[in-house]
Amino acid sequence: MMPSILLATLNARYFHSSLGLRYLLANMGELRADTGLREFVVDQRPLDIVEALLRARPRIIGFGVYIWNVAETARVIAALKRVRPELVIVLGGPEVSYEWEEQPIVDLADYVIAGPADLSFARLCRRLLAGDAPAEKIIASEAPPPDQLALPYRCYSAEDIAHRLIYVEASRGCPFKCEFCLSALDKTAWPFSLEPFLVELGALYERGVRHFKFVDRTFNLNAKISARILDFFLERLDPPLFVHFELIPDHLPAALKERIVRFPAGTLQFEIGIQSFNPLVQALISRKQDNGRSEENLRWLRRHTGAHLHADLIAGLPGEDLASFAAGFNRLVALDPHEIQVGILKRLRGAPIGRHTAEFDCRYNPCPPYNLLCSTLLDFATMRRLERFARYWDLIGNSGRFRHARPWLLGDDPFGRFMALSDWLFAATDQTHRFALERLFDLLFRGLVEALGVAESAAREALAADYRASKAKGCPEFLRVDAFSAARSAAPPRLNAAPRRQARHQFKVTD
Numbered sequence: 001m002m003p004s005i006l007l008a009t010l011n012a013r014y015f016h017s018s019l020g021l022r023y024l025l026a027n028m029g030e031l032r033a034d035t036g037l038r039e040f041v042v043d044q045r046p047l048d049i050v051e052a053l054l055r056a057r058p059r060i061i062g063f064g065v066y067i068w069n070v071a072e073t074a075r076v077i078a079a080l081k082r083v084r085p086e087l088v089i090v091l092g093g094p095e096v097s098y099e100w101e102e103q104p105i106v107d108l109a110d111y112v113i114a115g116p117a118d119l120s121f122a123r124l125c126r127r128l129l130a131g132d133a134p135a136e137k138i139i140a141s142e143a144p145p146p147d148q149l150a151l152p153y154r155c156y157s158a159e160d161i162a163h164r165l166i167y168v169e170a171s172r173g174c175p176f177k178c179e180f181c182l183s184a185l186d187k188t189a190w191p192f193s194l195e196p197f198l199v200e201l202g203a204l205y206e207r208g209v210r211h212f213k214f215v216d217r218t219f220n221l222n223a224k225i226s227a228r229i230l231d232f233f234l235e236r237l238d239p240p241l242f243v244h245f246e247l248i249p250d251h252l253p254a255a256l257k258e259r260i261v262r263f264p265a266g267t268l269q270f271e272i273g274i275q276s277f278n279p280l281v282q283a284l285i286s287r288k289q290d291n292g293r294s295e296e297n298l299r300w301l302r303r304h305t306g307a308h309l310h311a312d313l314i315a316g317l318p319g320e321d322l323a324s325f326a327a328g329f330n331r332l333v334a335l336d337p338h339e340i341q342v343g344i345l346k347r348l349r350g351a352p353i354g355r356h357t358a359e360f361d362c363r364y365n366p367c368p369p370y371n372l373l374c375s376t377l378l379d380f381a382t383m384r385r386l387e388r389f390a391r392y393w394d395l396i397g398n399s400g401r402f403r404h405a406r407p408w409l410l411g412d413d414p415f416g417r418f419m420a421l422s423d424w425l426f427a428a429t430d431q432t433h434r435f436a437l438e439r440l441f442d443l444l445f446r447g448l449v450e451a452l453g454v455a456e457s458a459a460r461e462a463l464a465a466d467y468r469a470s471k472a473k474g475c476p477e478f479l480r481v482d483a484f485s486a487a488r489s490a491a492p493p494r495l496n497a498a499p500r501r502q503a504r505h506q507f508k509v510t511d
Helices: 019-026 029-034 046-054 070-083 104-108 120-129 158-163 194-206 223-234 254-260 279-284 291-304 322-335 352-356 380-397 406-410 414-429 437-450 456-470 500-504
Strands: 005-011 035-041 060-064 088-092 111-114 138-140 166-168 171-173 189-191 211-214 242-247 268-275 308-315 339-344 372-374
Touching (some): 005 019, 029 120, 035 046, 111 120, 166 194, 194 223, 254 291, 291 322, 308 322, 308 380, 322 339, 339 380, 380 437
Parallel strands (some): 005 035, 005 060, 060 088, 088 111, 211 242, 308 339
């Protein structure tokens, strides 16, 4: 039977899956059998998506709208309405839950659920199918208590488990008020009942899931619950697992440490939001963080565990100039996390960060992702340099490919040296993406020598060792001088089942 209701979204990539749509599906009640789920990718052609959706002949389509898909989703909806004007379009998601008055996509839709739609979408569909259409277009929705929700994990299909990332959550919300984040609007964090949640995790495991990504904002907020979840995975380490958690940086009780050290290398990934080390900036954006304790915990995790550490910094926060950000970056580099994600401040719709706009003359991109373009502390040219720095850092500093070259890249002033390299790379290439591996190695060789003053012999030796470890089959130009044979020598052994990028970080430079 063709479903009367479709739940749809455009994911950033195919291997992502929408946990939000699966919550909606799980909570459709008696309408679940008449509801289908369709996921697409943002780079698909809009008319192909329209054709696939209309093939099911739905009466109602609910779209999940996010910062990464709002423009593409609007094009899909515009075409749907031209072909089937009577089709009811319902929008939901963070991108349309706030400041919807001037959004083109809202003009195209019939209804918008502003706020969590887990239960509200089903209620709206019941009214629409009964011929009792609400008069109001914007439907305000409050977060339901977690114990009122049907859990969504049985809605992951066999194809999802085989090919997509599986998202789970042990809690919702956040008790902290960091103003750059929409979670600042939450009243607190609400845990799901632990035993039913563990049963669902067990069912996913039995179906073959070995890569779990927790989306909790504060996984380690309640140490007792966190310890139970870690115990669940400690009992299931063979075959290898990969589990991602987001941690509060300054809260790592002994009960969690005792468990974390028992996981093999490559099993755990911790995303740790530092965002800024500047106490004045932290106070300005309502962020409570013990910097000393955060450093202590990061240092302990790096030295005593096999967890992969992914730390976050934000460039452009109110009150933080370039010198302050540079100092924070260097401070974080000294703690040696495996990855540092340099993010550019975004003014998300509804986020309280907007209250600083006038004071710091913050000017944001009017189009998604609403990134900061300039402010009184960071002019437009500097913000562009920081954006390129972030991209090149991800390509080089976070890749795990340049272990031997890393000391030459960073030296005593990691930010200053890598910014010099970043400026040189852009001047030499006028691009930030689509670098073939051989070309990237050649560019780094030139950059080390020309921009950072490294001796040719030292740069060649370090990059030759890195190229050898990469297992690449080619021969970059810089190796054709005298190091080709070294680059073709034996490569390191194959790693475990951790994702490829994280696996590259598991080797330590010992020579």
